[in-house]
Amino acid sequence: MKHFVVMTGLTVLLTSTALAETSAKRIALSNNYAGNSWRQAMLQSWETITKPAVEAGIVAAADAFTTAENQATEQAAQIQNMILEGYDAIVVNAASPTALNGAVKEACDAGITVVSFDGIVTEPCAWRIAVDFKQMGKDQLTYLAEKLPEGGKLLEIRGLAGVFVDDEISAGIHEGVAENPQFEIVGSVHGDWAQDVAQKAVAGILPSLPEDIVGVVTQGGDGYGAAQAFAAAGRDMPLIIMGNRQDELAWWKEQKDANGYETMSVSIAPGVSTLAFWVAQQILDGQDVPKELVVPFLRIDQDGLEASLETTPAGGVANVEYSLEDAQAVIAAAK
Amino acid sequence: MTWFTADRLRLLVPALSLAVLLAAVFWVQPRAMSYTGLNLLFNLAVPIALATIAQMLIMTVNDLDLSMGTFVSFVACVTATFLQSNPVVGVLILVGCVGVYVVLGMVIYLRNLPSIVVTLGMSFVWGGLAVLLLPAPGGVAPDWIRAVMVSKPPLVPMAIIASVLIAAVAHWIVIRSAFGVVIRGVGGNERSVTRAGWSVLRARAAAYALAAVFAVLAGMCLVGLTTSADANIALRYTLLSIAGVILGGGEFVGGRVSPIGAVIGALTLTLAASFLSFLKISPDWQIGAQGAILIIVLALRLVLNRREGGAGK
CATH class of the missing domain: 3.40.50.2300 (Response regulator)
Structure with a gap:
């Protein structure tokens, strides 16, 4: 004692x-x-x-x-x-x-x-x-390689042209593709980290892309727009990496409940x-x-989606203190 | 001797407002009342004061330079790159900049163009060149500029000495020298200057050249303080320099300017921002509060000017 x-x-x-x-x-x-x-x-x-x-x-x-x-x-x-x-x-x-x-x-x-x-x-x-923005890009490919071991064609949505962050994330993505050669980037557009811009850009490039796109690699703030563009074109929904925005998480949840859609979300x-x-x-x-x-990074996986969505305010970003x-x-x- | 009173009055309001603001800052933050304190409060005002003098020279001939901020940014980029690594090329570029200003001054006069439009256009040119030169922020300040800007002269801090020096030199050029009389004359009454046998073209070209020299000095001082550059480093200087001239008793037309007042105006603007931050005013209100300070000073000046006008009659 x-x-x-x-x-x-x-x-x-x-x-x-x-x-x-x-x-x-x-x-x-x-x-x-x-x-x-x-x-x-x-x-x-x-x-x-x-x-x-x-x-x-x-x-x-x-x-x-x-x-x-x-x-x-x-x-x-x-x-x-x-x-x-x-x-x-x-x-x-x-x-x-x-x-x-x-x-x-x-x-x-x-x-x-x-x-x-x-x-x-x-x-x-x-x-x-x-x-480490580069790692953020690379992590997306690591996840894709796990989820889709047979690989396939990818669409890349980039950020704002000429900004350092865009270059870094994209470099990471391309490094990831080099390490996982079963994947191939067949198209690349600039979404400016904004859903409306991303939607327009993806809608514009989709007709020129092959039917079998398996995944969309993103930079955050563009996943929801990409999903809308794919839906509007009547295409099969590929695996779209999300960027922790509330609208992205809400859409993911909707898809998860409807058809068991699986993806992950990552941002700072x-x-x-x-x-x-x-x-x-x-x-x-x-x-x-x-x-x-x-x-x-703040990464949201399939299991943590509901909890993250609950604490994220509408129009906001998933956060952690x-x-x-x-x-x-x-x-x-x-x- | 009435002109003397008018001139003094023109200076009185800005000087008083600076004194009041300084007293308020000392009261809120007594730590500022020291050698280091004064230097920290005013060192970033030195490039602003130089840019304000440059703007004042342009305003003396009834023009306005909306490219001041981007031009100073461009100079900052040149200073942090060429002037550091290859001084000869750097100096040539800066001399070339002065040349561009001379051409601008002449073209604006000869083609009778509105200076606002021409300089607004030039602001995109300077901005573009700055981005080409430094696509990502970086560069290094030349050692000698850095040494000057962080020097610690005995008794009086560098920022104060520099401000007094800038004011004195500008005052001598614009108010005392024959050249100053001519360019103020161009602003006041162009025709009478022509009739007196002076070349307006040459006077305007010289005013623009001198303005460019002061703006170049502003960019160099700024890099000396920040140690490296960024293509957007001085964008605020366009409006700050105009506000500084007006705050210091200058007017948009008529060649009525006050170099000492302009320097005081630049110091006042810098101090106003610090004062608001010491008071912990929320940033949402700070721009408004800064505007309020401006309006109060200008209103004060207007009231005093009216009174003086009334007394004159």
Whole structure:
């Protein structure tokens, strides 16, 4: 019994010292844009996770700031203002990977921890929680190879031409095809990550494509549009990879209930802001955190569909908030 | 000596608003009241002040440059690429840019084109060139520019020294020098300038060239601060520079401008944004609040101008 008391006393002591490390620290979120559902969900998640954290005394403050206009110069000024306000850490979703480097360097020189996520910055003194978009493309082929071992013809829906993300995901998809030669991409259109654009683009290319399309590889925000185009053309519905949007999940559920349709859905959860928050907290706590971290994907499989759909608001994106343990797992994986 | 009062009044309102805003910032955030604090508050205002002076020079001859933001962005891209890796080519490109401005100034005058349309068209040209040069954000600031922009002179921070210097140089050129009198004359009364034997064409070309020089300096300073460039880095400068000129007591027509006021206007705009962010005003309201500050300052100026006009009679 005595042992037990000592042990608990020790644990309490340990946890309280761990808390004491960051309980006086203030963290700020510098965000460049809030004009779409993904960013709104991102800010909402930040609020959901940081509010209890502040109340529990894990950190002293976790204020979110969004610039009025999506401009790098304005965000640079915003970061400099945060330095003036004496924050201990700045979590940033950057308007530009390079144009904030000056301000980020100023922050580092002032002894402030800078953690960038989603829109990362290249300044070496900052931490980066990056998205492995290439892997996101490759994973689709891995899934297809499992589901359709005999392979077949694929249609690729790309994003917005000329954007880095589009190139990366597409490169991943093509790498996946190279590794799984039973698949062949017979057509490729730009869906601009928007359902209406994707629907028009797919409807346009369908007449020129062979009848036996087995799968559609996508980039998110385009799966529902592709499905509508296939339905309108009276074609057999191929396996369309989804991108966690609510309309995509709702359509998938409808098909699943009607004919047992199977697919998977993958994207980045807007709650990645909370992962960045915990990473910043861990760095302030004195933990050894590698500078380059990778965001885990939020993947929805057949079994998890109902649960995800339930928690996703109409017009929104499936989301997940990260805990301290998740952050520690991500940090451990990077070491 | 009535002109002196008018001139001073023109400066009084912007100077006062800057002082009030600065006092408010110090009150909300006492940490700003230091060497580093002032530098952090104002260093990003230096390129804006230079762009504002450039815009002011264009406005002096009754034109408006809607390509200011994209032009500064393009210069920033050149600075972070060619000027860094191959200074000779970089300088040549920048000199070429000044040349383009000279041609623009002359074409607008000779063909009697609206400057707004021509410069709006040029904004797409500059934007396109910037994207061609830097399709993805990147580049590196030349060390010497970086060194200048992060220099820590004794006693007074770099941002303040630079602002005073810009204001002084621009004031000397536009208000004191003979050339300044001519270009203001072009804006005020073109015909009388012609009758006095001056070439309007040459004056306008020179005004555009000088504006381009200041805009080039703005782009270089900006890269010095950010360390690298992005094709969209300075898009806001178009409207910021126009607002800065007006806030600083300038007018759209008539060659009535104030270089010192323009620099103060640029500083005020930067400070207003920081002030609102210190107050933790929601971003949804910030643009509106920034607009409100602008309107209040302009209204104040109008009231004072009216009073002065009344007293004159």
